[in-house]
Amino acid sequence: MTAISAASGTHLIDDGPLTRYHRRLIAACSGGPFLDGYLLSIVGVALTGASAELRLDSVQLGLAGAASLVGLFLGSLALGPITDRIGRKMMYTVDLLAMVIGSLACLFISNGVQLILLRLVVGLAVGADYPIATALLTEWIPKKRRGAIIGWLSTIWLVGAIVAYLVGFLLSSTFGQGSWRWMLASGALFGAIVMLLRFGAHESPRWLVAKGRLEEARQALSKALERPVSLEDVHALVATDEPETKANFVALLKAPFLKRTLFCGLTWMCIALPQFALFTYGPIILAQFGLGHGGAEETLGQIVLNLGFLIGSLPALRWVETRGRRPLMIWTFVAAAVFLLPLGLWPEGPGWFVMVFFFLFTLASGAGTILVFIYPNELFPTSIRASAVGLATAISRIGAAIGTYMVPLSLSGIGTGPTMLIGVGxxxxxxxxxxAWAEETRNKSLASLTTKILTTVKG
Structure with missing residues (x-):
């Protein structure tokens, strides 16, 4: 491959413009995270009614809240490598169908075991979607816009969570807590809409090239970029310094990628665990602080907190490109710890105090949320990108699932204040x-980030 063709190949995607196809793809890939946020959050409202009707004890309540996270762990772990093997586009329909069917089946729940099993199925489907949508979008987007656009998937996840609580609030305030089945089933409607959005999406040209399907890559690029693309241009997409790695976790668990794998998974866990505690048990936690008594009031408070996550993510979409990934990650954790600490030290504080510091915490945490998809997609090569996203998701959900399961036990066992201090830790x-480990990936090509780590190891 010549230097000229390599430069041309880089220009095709990394240095290219955003076209109409890119915008359609952004909308299509955003549908999955929206649905994920919705499905993982609607249970937070539904559990109040489900717990009363099904007579769930603390163990069952914890399992019902954590089941989707366990499913997400298993789904991302198993289906990330499959996505690397058979393609990003092909995996779209199966996971969406599972979301729709699992949601509709919630109309017929009659006991706690059925609730836990169906939440497990929904989690499996959500876990499949994370590697699919993020890897496909990452491999199509120019480098100058990549961080903000991939970060947008986290923001739209938060939109889905907010919509879930709005739907839950409307149903619970209109029909009472007995509407919890319809809350869980409502995800099927959004799932059908997302399936319609995904028609017309092309396979990743980087993945096609890696599989030797050059003519398919050329056709996809020509349609997406709205100009003729030659086979020489397509050949230039093959980064000669990118490792030929099988689509499995072996490469992710040894040098040179192990540190990056641990960084992505562990930081994602530290961001996700307090967030999922609020998303899943927000109304219950607010009630523990004395805000409301098991009705729609706590749900309304949860909507306000979810808006904080969303509002905090919006300026971060700009900062991630102007100030960089590393400083955004570091200062997110600093601010989150500072704002969560007063709730641990003074859990008996007045309602305004609780809501103010919870809201400030959500602003800080929301800013860091946009990085959880960006880092694993930028730090790993095409051949194992979806696997990396899947493994990072799985690592994060091990802690998040355990933590979410423990929240009701912790609240009833050691109290609200100590539970908040665990979040600070x-x-x-x-x-x-x-x-120690955060790297700066702003405005760098995907191939150069792989070259950097390989060169460092060899040196």
Missing amino acids: LTVLGLVISI
């Missing part, structure tokens, strides 16, 4: 890991 852990 997690954010401090994330800060330490970020200071």
Whole structure:
């Protein structure tokens, strides 16, 4: 491959413009995270009614909240490598169908075991979607816009969570807590809409080239870039310094990628665990602080907190490109720890105090949320990108699932204040890991980030 063709190949995607196809792809890939946020959050409202009707004890309540995270762990772990093997596009339909069917089946739940099993199925489908949508979008987007656009997937996840609580609030305030089945089933409607959005998406040209399907890559690029693309241009997409790695976790668990794998998974866990505690048990936690008594009031408070996550993510979409990934990650953990600490020290504080510091915490945490998809997609080569996203997701969900299961036990066992202090400890852990391992990937080509780590190891 000549230097001229390599430069041309880089220009095709990394240095190219955003076209109409890119915008359609962004909308299509955003549908999955929106649905993920919705499905993982609607249970937070539904559990109040489900717990009363199905007579769930603390163990069952914890399992019902954590089941989707366990499923997400298993789904991302198993289906990330499959996505690397058979392609990003092909995996779209199966996971969406599972989301729709699993949601509709919730209309017929009659006991706690069925609730736990169906939440497990939904989690499996959500886990499949993370590697699919993020890897496909990463491999199509120019480098100058890549961080903000991949970060947008986390923001739209938060939009889905907010919509879930709005739907839950409307149903619970109109029809009472007995509407919890319809809350869980409502995800099927959004799933059908997302399936329609994904028609017309092309396979990743980087993945096609890696599989030797050059003519398919050329056709996809020509349609997406709205100009003729030659086979020489397509050949230039093959980065000669990118490793030929099988689509499995072996490469991710040894040098030179192990540190990056641990960094992505552990920091994601430290961000996700306090967030999922709020998403899943927000109304219950707010009630523990004395805000409301098991009705729609706590749900309304949860909507306000979810808006904090969303608002915090919006300026971060700009900062991630102007100030960089590393400083955003570090300062997110600093601010989150500072704002969560008062809730641990003074859990008996007045309602305004609780809501103010919870809201400030959500602003800080929301800013860091956009990085959880960016880092694993940028730090690994095409051949194992979806596997890396899947493994990072799995690592994060091990802790998040355990933590979510423990929240109701912790609240009833050691109290609200100590539970909040555990959250502070997690954010401090994330800060330490970020200071030690966070890299700066802003405005760099995907191939150059692979070259960097390989060169460092060889040196």
